[in-house]
Amino acid sequence: MTSDADTVIQTTGLTKRFGGVDAVNGIDFQVRHGDVYGFLGPNGSGKTTTIRLLLGLISPTRGGCSIFGEPVLPGAAALRCVGALVERPAFYPYLSAVDNLLLYAAARGIDRDRATRLVGPALERVGLTEAARRKLAGYSTGMRQRLGIGTALLDGPELIVLDEPTNGLDPGGVVEVRQLIASLAREGATIFLSSHVLTEVEQLCDRVAILVRGRIVSEGSTRDMLGEGERLFLRFETGDEAGRAATLLNQRDIAFERLDDAPALLVSAPASEGARVNRLLGEAGLYPGELSVRRPSLESVFLELTGDRAVEPTASAPDAPAAPATVT
Numbered sequence: 001m002t003s004d005a006d007t008v009i010q011t012t013g014l015t016k017r018f019g020g021v022d023a024v025n026g027i028d029f030q031v032r033h034g035d036v037y038g039f040l041g042p043n044g045s046g047k048t049t050t051i052r053l054l055l056g057l058i059s060p061t062r063g064g065c066s067i068f069g070e071p072v073l074p075g076a077a078a079l080r081c082v083g084a085l086v087e088r089p090a091f092y093p094y095l096s097a098v099d100n101l102l103l104y105a106a107a108r109g110i111d112r113d114r115a116t117r118l119v120g121p122a123l124e125r126v127g128l129t130e131a132a133r134r135k136l137a138g139y140s141t142g143m144r145q146r147l148g149i150g151t152a153l154l155d156g157p158e159l160i161v162l163d164e165p166t167n168g169l170d171p172g173g174v175v176e177v178r179q180l181i182a183s184l185a186r187e188g189a190t191i192f193l194s195s196h197v198l199t200e201v202e203q204l205c206d207r208v209a210i211l212v213r214g215r216i217v218s219e220g221s222t223r224d225m226l227g228e229g230e231r232l233f234l235r236f237e238t239g240d241e242a243g244r245a246a247t248l249l250n251q252r253d254i255a256f257e258r259l260d261d262a263p264a265l266l267v268s269a270p271a272s273e274g275a276r277v278n279r280l281l282g283e284a285g286l287y288p289g290e291l292s293v294r295r296p297s298l299e300s301v302f303l304e305l306t307g308d309r310a311v312e313p314t315a316s317a318p319d320a321p322a323a324p325a326t327v328t
């Protein structure tokens with residue numbers, strides 16, 4: 001794996017063994033500038049352990065990682081460019097959000113004047129301006145989580161690392177936090193995000209690694225991973241038209257599946273083939289009332305790769321086909 005000026009995170013054979021368990025087992029991945037990188041895996045697959053390794057909070061048993069080209073060691077200078085939220089952030093319950101952030105800033109070596117300037121915008125960013133002076137003891141789980149993200153964003157880090165940022169939030173909180181991450185991504189932040197919520201990764205991340213028992217079983221662009229199983233859905237007015245379309249596709253050796261409950265076909269072709277298939281049908285006087293692209297959800301890809309292990313149920317994308325996609 002090559003590394004260049006655009007590489008923000010690089011791991012090489014990164015391994016962490018606890019007792020007899022390889023929590024993280026020889027993983028290699030690269031996060032580049034501007035990536036929103038999803039680290040997806042079921043409970044206990046090693047996501048938090050990897051993040052703790054990336055942040056220099058624990059040392060690897062073997063292999064290593066670098067951030068902005070600098071090997072990660074406790075206190076490495078590059079870690080000052082990283083804002084992180086790891087598991088449940090711990091705050092002082094009898095202090096306000098402002099005072100908690102000022103304490104965090106002091107621990108991070110930010111001088112008081114600068115910290116005072118940074119706190120207001122960070123709290124505004126995560127929607128906590130009105131609650132800024134309230135004691136944390138009265139905060140909801142969602143507010144604490146948003147404060148955790150505000151902490152990660154405090155001094156405009158070049159890399160933002162978020163460990164399951166929507167964990168424990170109610171549906172409204174989940175949407176808010178996702179919107180916040182999406183807006184950071186639009187502004188060009190490099191984000192490394194762990195999650196076991198598939199739809200979250202699907203919606204937010206342009207690259208994804210799937211982790212199972214400490215190993216990466218698949219890695220690549222989210223679009224490619226989902227694009228593998230793309231199909232074209234064609235719906236006709238009548239069964240007769242669908243039958244004629246089926247005959248035509250057979251003649252052209254284009255694979256498809258006929259649906260039982262509608263005059264419709266699912267053609268095994270990617271979105272990029274849509275115009276060609278439509279033209280072919282049009283030339284034979286067949287005009288589908290609907291031509292749409294069906295993509296597999298990341299959930300179906302994930303279930304196939306993880307063998308259905310310890311995955312929390314999540315809603316699939318509405319247009320997901322029933323059959324799991326194959327990722328090679």
Ligand SMILES: Nc1ncnc2c1ncn2[C@@H]1O[C@H](COP(=O)(O)OP(=O)(O)OP(=O)(O)O)[C@@H](O)[C@H]1O
Nearest residue numbers: 018021023041042043044045046047048049050196
């Ligand atoms: N400090 C530790 N001591 C011993 N074992 C540990 C320690 N931290 C993690 N483990 C083990 O390592 C494995 C990976 O744990 P980790 O917390 O990294 O998983 P995770 O993917 O973050 O899971 P979750 O989705 O539940 O947060 C698990 O088997 C866990 O029990």
Ligand SMILES: [Mg+2]
Nearest residue numbers: 047048049163
């Ligand atoms: Mg974890």
